Amino acid sequence: MLVPVEWLKEYTEFNVTIEELADRLTMAGLEVEEIEETPYGAVYSTYVTPNRPDLLSVFGVARDISALLGSKLKAPEACVTQGETDINSLAKIEIESPANCPRYSSRVITGVKVGESPAWMQERLIAAGMRPINNVVDASNYVLLELGQPLHTFDCDLLAEHKIIVRQARAGEKITTIDGEERQLDPATLVIADAVQPVAIAGIMGGFNSEVNWQTKNVLIESANFNRLSIRRSARRIGLATEASFRYERGVDPNLTLYALDRVVQLIQETGGGDIARGVIDLYPGKAEPRCIDIRPGRTSDLLGFKVTAKQIEGYLTALGMSVKHKAESLAVTVPTFRPDITREEDLIEEVGRIYGYEHIPETLLCGETLQGKDSPEGAFAAKLYEILISSGLQEVVTGTMTPAYEGGPQIPVRNPLNDEVCCLRSRLVPGMLNVIAHNAGRGVRDMAVFEIGHVVKPSSGGAFEEKFSVAAAITGTLWEETWNVDKASLAADFFLCKGITEHIFQRLGITNAEYKAEQLPGFHPTRAASIESDGKRLGVIGEVSDSLARQMDLPGRTYVFELDFEELMKRSGMRAGYAPLSRYPAVDRDLAVVISGDTAYSRVESLIREAAGELLSCLTLFDVYTGKPLQPGQKSLAFSIIFRSRERTLRDAEVDERMNAIRALLAAELGAAFRDT
């Protein structure tokens, strides 16, 4: 809200500078966001928190200032000289929707001369961001700003049968509001109607048909209170936010209507003459009473962390417009209805604290029972994964939870997305990884290795959601920094580097039985993808991105990805137990080149060698895979280095030879293998 500083001075005095006052207000909870210099003096631009509707008026701000500075508060005068004519002979008012209209108060003033409002009033309105219209409308806007009570003025002669009915709109009804827009109404919207039609959208904007104009003589003034939810929802439905609706949404004091009404008729009469009808029509079906709340000085000191006396409490609360009575252990505080935010003792304690000043709060650390601080199990496990992945040369990225819809796998849609790019929840991390690669390739980066640990969400049975952590990575190009005199192609990442990283993860986590099974997976190269399993449970997938997806996403080259089930990994990665003792005896090193059919899986060969080698096998390493001459087409050769070692003794050549023969025999028998010299 815009608050002209000069206007504040009408209600309270202050001897501090404009900047100092702004600072005091900010530190007491009314943030002065900006001080604007205008032809009418300095104007505060304030941010009012949604719980403090009382600060949406100049007088309300003055009340806080007086409490802060201990200065006197002077309320604006509202002195009405009534005429002879009874208001009831001039207008009739009915409330059909009392739930949405707790109070409707009205006065009528006849024989008004509509003209321009005085310069002082116009200046204040302009300074506060409003446009002067005429003396009648300006007076109502002036009081709105001054006291926070929205007011509306009708040309009484344009109201059919001089009647006001507060009711829900009827289906199909329309109204042209004073901004010239025709608006469709619906029964959820509260309207002010005359005997025939709506003349205003209650609490939001008046109608063109009953507007005060230059010919207007007789004016009916509405000073009403409307239900905040009704106004909020109507304003949103209609798409109109006004000074009035802004205040009603936050809650206007229902006990303010008469005071504001008297204030406004006084101002209208001062500027436009006329005769104020005798009496007020005041329908008040939803009467609000001030609350009575006890506050204990001991409790106040306990919560704020510094000592406050009963006398101080009484002083601050009284200055804020509350009345205070001393009881044995506490103070009984009557809270006026303009402070709907104060509903219990803690709210009063906050008032005491903020007026006294939070800078008085000392600093202490938590005492009490010692509690063991710790990370969540997921956080602790993620920390382990971070360490492994980063030491594997992967850069962490953070991709969006909301993604476009992508192929492969059901996703949960967002009901009200910002746009198509963020319309679904991610069910996997890999698409985000590929996006990062495509995005960076577009900026000239060729070599990338990235990973992410984060939540994914999938639909699960019965319309429920399955949300869990996942971990994924994508690699393209080389893991090496730019270098010289080294053949880059030989450093390029491939499926096996990607697999090597997953093996490293498993090894570090102590998962020893991960199996890679070739599988055709959507989005993957048809013959370069695998699922990873352990004890029959799927740990994840790994493979090369399919050509078509790579083209579609504009990936810079062959790209390899894996995605692993975080929770399955976590379950399996217990504490690593034990180690393999080191042997003191020498190793015997043998090589073996196995020639087999090209479609025999390496894993089969490896397990046969292990089986035949027995417990003396210390280390089995593949060092060459060969196809081509002199091998037959369809054959391949796998060359192994096999190291034997015993923990108890030095091995004899003969027993190693015997093992090697057993290996050859088993491979020949099972796979029809032949053997080459290595």
Add this chain to the structure above:
Amino acid sequence: MSENTQKVLESIKKEAEEQIAAAASTVELAHIETEYLGRKGKVTELLRKTGELPKEDRPAWGQNVNKLKNMVGALIESRRSTVAAEEEASRLSQESIDVTLPGRFFRLGRRHPLTATIDEIKRVFIGLGFEVVEGPEVEEYKFNFDALNYPEDHPAMDAQMSFYITDDRLLRTQTTALQGRVMEHKKPPFRICTVGRCFRYDALDATHSHTFHQVDCFAVDEKINMADLKGTLSQFARELFGPASSVRFRPDYFPFVEPGVEYAITCFVCQGKGCPLCKMSGWIEIGGAGLIHPTILERFGIDSEKYTGFAFGLGIERVGMLRYGIDDIRLFLEDDLRFLRQF
């Protein structure tokens, strides 16, 4: 021994001495060694002649030839060590490299500045006895709003415009939503730290993001008050922003705390003197805090007379932007590797 034979020995000796002295490489020396001391070498040949001599001359001859042999051997060895040293020096000098050429290295992985910041913040609060708990990003409306005292359809929610998934589920707008989840099953005393992604219906610009990260801590125990809150936040500020940091409270409103404050820390650029970063105020606002609203404690069956609690939140992006001097929040989710490789 005849003078003639003496002369032969002398001339071989002289010849050998000259050749050895002239030898320039270990290879040459090896040749010379063969030439004199090899199986068919000149000195070896002389020794073979011993048998041809009269018996009485043999001992003297043998003695002299052996002397010669030893002498030549010693000369070769001595020369060899000199030449070998020269050769090594020459080889080493030829192996010289330009040490200013760039090194070769594999690219190391790095953490994203956001999660690295999260880890640092977690470390501080774990050290203060807080336990980290996880929660879902797709949250129930009742935990995100109802349990936190948001009045039905209140303007307080205007700052929390949400993405809806179903009628009663949304993408959480604050990790504060975990308060209800924790208090449903935990009895005081407890100190909880929640971390995670939050979402608000905000279009992307330099200072707004529909997706952001938040840390939200809360503690419930007997006698917790505003001073404990301030002390805890100061401790955090000193750990993250330097030992000179202090904390300032300003009243603010959040439905789930009472009293509610906005907390700021001493500007770490100007140490509170005033600079462009803190808009000359000396303070940088970090987040919201306060004492947990007693109705929340009561809602979960906690006696609000006996127990009180505090809660505070902070945006990780904001902390990251401040610490690294980043001026555009979008950089955090863009995953531009040219940006990420700087951390």
